[in-house]
Amino acid sequence: MTDAAAPPPPGIPPPGTVRPGGRTARVREAVLRASGDALAERGFEALDLADVARRAEVGKTTVYRRWGTPAALAADLLADMAEQSLPRADTGTVEGDLLANARLVVRTLTDPRQGRLFRALVAASLCDPETAAALHRFYEVRVAEWAGCVTDAVARGELPTGTDAHAVVAAVSAPLYYAFLNLGAPLTDHHARRAAHAAATAARAGVWSGDTEDD
Template sequence: MAPEMSRPGGRTARVRSAVLAAAGDALIELGLPGLDLAELARRAGVGKTTVYRRWGSVPAVLEDLVTDMIETSAPRADTGSLDGDLLANAELVRSTLADPRQGPLLTALVCAAADDAGTARALRGFYDARTAVWEPCVTDAVARGELPAGTEPAAVVRAVSAPLYHQLLTRGTRPDTADAHRAAAATAAAARAGVFVSAGARRTS
């Protein structure tokens, strides 16, 4: 587990920002095996002692990097309709994956997670947190009668982003606007058809 980090302003915040930015850049360029704290300190322009004392290990830096991603992520949209909300979610994922830095960074984190349990745990936390932020778009749609009762919110949200991540990670191509529209429309149609209704809800219906 990453050490508990204070979030004050001033020099402490600047050091954290510089080291996390350096960690992201180095992870993209070198991969997990090429990272060490001395290199991160050099890239960030801070003392090695500061980095060793504050984080203590490369995995701890990466866990803090993911924590920062959670803290700075955009809020969910509330368009008033299922189709609008899912499209907004798909567009946010698309723009993130298509970003010249964020796309490669997420790809590098997925690769790092395969070799480090701490990074994997932190990355799962990131996706769980982002999914939870968008779940109300599904519960609101159920309340409005747009979706059947028992629809699993997390499953719907994950279904929107899954094809966009799949395209980036398996084909190496950044998703475009048409891909985002397709992912949102397909997920909305499947949700309306009851594909994401929980097994328990099916048994009691």
């Protein structure tokens, strides 16, 4: 993981986006949009291929032949979301970049449709290996995209040489997802600023550079 009048969160594909391609691409777009709607409304356990076909206004045979299972639909949806994500920020400072990342996560998780969609996909990943693998790939793509913020900061001398870029980016989103999924906390910009500041401070201290000794 929206009302037609509300813009989608940055970095997340808006439902109904028209992309270039032939009939196959249009069918995939319609089916994935319908899958996302169904997941957001009813969760993974209620995801039904016939219902998705009806929502997408395509033949059931097409959906069953191309995807076959709800898990395959969820996996393709995650792959599509990763492909459509916007590129990382480049504010000129590591803390500014990490704050942009944190705010993106908060806007996504607090969006009525996308928040429910991500909750459904995370829940599905706990019991379905195919969805779990797809979710892992989704986050790998996003973390790799934002890792450039850290490597740029190292090049500028803001962070120690050898800083693990992926670890820093993951440290930004981890507390936000924990609050969203485990605590049920209403995420705000305060959470975004705190997460970004904590990750940037730890990175500057060499927590992920190998420069600090283990306790």
